[in-house]
Amino acid sequence: MASKTRQQNVTAAQWAGTGDGSGQSDITESAAAIYGENVFNIAAQKARLQKTVFTKLQKTLADGAPLDPALADAIADAMRSWAMEHGATHFTHWFQPLTNMTAEKHDSFFEPVGDGTALAAFSGKELIQGEPDASSFPTGGIRATFEARGYTAWDPTSPAFILENPNGSVLCIPTAFVSWTGEALDHKTPLLRSMDSLSSVALRALKLFGDKVAARVFTTVGPEQEYFLIDEQYFYERPDLYTTGRTLFGAKPPKGHELDEHYFGTIPERVLACMLETERELQRLGVPVKTRHNEVAPSQYELAPIFENSNVGSDHQQLTMQVLENVARRYGLVCLMHEKPFAGVNGSGKHNNWSMGTDSGQNLLEPGDTPAENIQFLFFCVAVIAAVDRHQELLRASVANVGQDHRLGANEAPPAIISIFLGRELERAFNAVASGKATDSAAGNFLGLGTPVLPPLPLHGGDRNRTSPFAFTGNKFEFRALGSSMSLGFVNTALNTIVAESIDMMVDEVEAAKKKGKKRPDAILDTIKKTWKAHKRIVFDGDGYADAWQKEAAARGLANLRTTPDALPWIVAKSTVQVFEQYNVLNERELEARFEVAVEQYSTKLNIEAETAASMARTMILPAAVRYLAECKEAGMTSLASELKSSADEFVKRLRVLEKANASHPAAEGLKEAEYMRDKVIPAMDKTRETADKLEGLVADDLWPLPKYSEMLFIK
Ligand code: ADP
Ligand code: MG
Secondary structure (H helix, E strand, O other), X not given: OOOOOOOHHHHHHOOOOOOOOOOOOOOOOHHHOOOOOOEOOHHHHHHHOOHHHHHHHHHHHHHOOOOOHHHHHHHHHXXXXXXXXXXXXXXXEEEOEOOOOOEOOEEEOEEEOXXXXXXXXXXXXXHHEEOOEOOOOOOOXXXXXXXOEEEEEEOOOOOOEEEOOOOOEEEEEEEEEEEOOOOEOEOHHHHHHHHHHHHHHHHHHHHHOOOOOOOOEEEEEEEEEEEEEEEHHHHHOOHHXXXXXXXXXXXXXXXXXXOOOOOOOOOOHHHHHHHHHHHHHHHHXXXXXXXXXXXXXXXXXXXXXXXXXHHHHHHHHHHHHHHHHHHHHHOOEEEEOOOOOOOOOOOOEEXXXXXXXXXXXXXXXXXXXXHHHHHHHHHHHHHHHHHHHHOHHHHHHHOOOOHHHHOOOOOOOOOOOOOEEOOHHHHHHHHHHHHOOOOHHHHHHOEOOOOOOEOOOOOOOOOOOOOOOEEEOOOOEEEEEEEOOOOOHHHHHHHHHHXXXXXXXXXXXXXXXXXXXXXXXXXXXXXXHHHHHHHHHHEOOOOOOOHHHHHHHHHHOOOOOOOHHHHHHHHHOHHHHHHHHHOOOOOHHHHHHHHHHHHHHHHHHHHHHHHHHHHHHHHHHHHHHHHHHHHHHHOOOHHHHHHHHHHHHHHHHHXXXXXXXXXXXXXXXXXXXXXXXXXXXXXXXXXXXXXXXXXXXXXXXXXXXOOOHHHHHHOO
């Protein structure tokens, strides 16, 4: 009685897409232009709003001022009629609770009017504020469940869009989600606050450099998203995949990525069809998707958009993950966004390209053409360096989650130590400023700037270092330590906040020196010099995976927070609370809430993994081993039987240890429980897995109940 035969692989390989990604209309023709067609964007607003309303709305957005409630009714009505023409019957306030996912509660446009019929209506009030019964969103104790009220508030700076569904479409209105006391319960609220703070501080700095045109500074984000696509048949045959998103068992395949044939390789047709449709959907949603390629691991891919302001970029990133997952199913595929779906195979991350730019179009992290511009660049650049050094632990905490513990610090993703890669030229430039002397090697090329002279700055690109968690890449910093499943919200909130503080401190210093009679250019250079000297320990251009770096980093006093429970307390550390409160981003209570939610998610997710592992071990893997053992005995294969039996015995023993660990959580919740999960439960799971993977190599293939790594990763 074979429970599993390899014949199913043929079915998996013969995909019959119900999607329509290939053979679509040519989007290079203007008649087929689809970009933004499902977005209530500026063009749609212009076409549908009265001119005065449109102008006032645009002005409100440009100034970042609150919206005149008198406009809301007109805007809501225009939005509704636009949405209904696009097939929407419902609307929802679309928000981002602390789960890293998005939430939506749909309301119909139609309301009965008393004569047995219904009329479509959507008021300004409904547009501006919602009151979902939000008692079951994680709030880290901010709002006790009996006080279930949470408000959603329209974010007019992120355009509304339509999510299509086979049976009807929904108008989605991006909103912030706050408690009745005004505390943030989501990722958007603090991100917006941090963007505001950074803007005012950066404008203050720009004044030092004589900038008279910039009225606002935006932070920008361009995320690169890694993901796996596997056949859905395998996914649904594995309880670990569909309950936890990763394989809890599975021996390493004979073929891994040793051949290096996958990275940038030809994209299989089914996958390409799926990607094309994903991208088309995203384009219709106004997400500027740009790049696609194969990633390092088999069946791993990457997608990257063109950067946008942090708020819209973060919303779009959530949409991207959602669309990737939805469209994959139309091709008989499942998109895995877990940080480590397959042990022993490269995991998936997200690269957060980050910069600051003015509304007048200047990228503050772009080296300029003139020495003066370059000084301004060095000023902002060293502010980022100092911020990352000062708050390295917070940045580490901002990317901590249960999936990340398989990557950070292991030999693939960036190490758990936060450091910055600048590239040789830029590092040399800072050292030249600091010493006041030109370095010999580049003497001929120096741009004169009175004292000191500056070596040429890297013009686009510069050299690269793939192992660095935080790398300068020509005109932006790339924070590479994010996990593939993460929301961009908290990471960018943290970055904006700590950089705001850093810029502010530097401007204070320059102002103080000026008061003491220093000339402005000298005061600026002095500050750059001092800041560089104080924080250059965070700069490292060597191999981040090498053991030597662990030692070197320790000697430099850099933090090495290996696991999530090590890192999370930094969310509520004094230095974090201080900077978040000073820049009005999150208060202590709001930070505590985030800490509690993160800790709880860690323990809960691990508990689900551990219980799933125990149940699969007992009810799937062990029976397979026992059956095969009986067969061996029956066939008189004594030595084979005893080999198998000793592994099976070991398996039972380890499985019991795991079951016991699952049953004996400490009474205390919070960090104590998280540490228990890390120190007792994970090792028990690992041990159980180790023996299971050994058994996989011993038990007859037709008895093995789980699809194997080679099948999941190589049948496309
Ligand atoms: P790389 O391989 O160098 O990382 P990619 O093309 O894969 O290059 O990704 C670069 C990413 O950086 C893109 O998502 C792009 O939009 C983003 N990016 C470029 N300029 C900026 C900027 N000023 N601010 C934020 N992100 C940016
Ligand atoms: Mg990159």
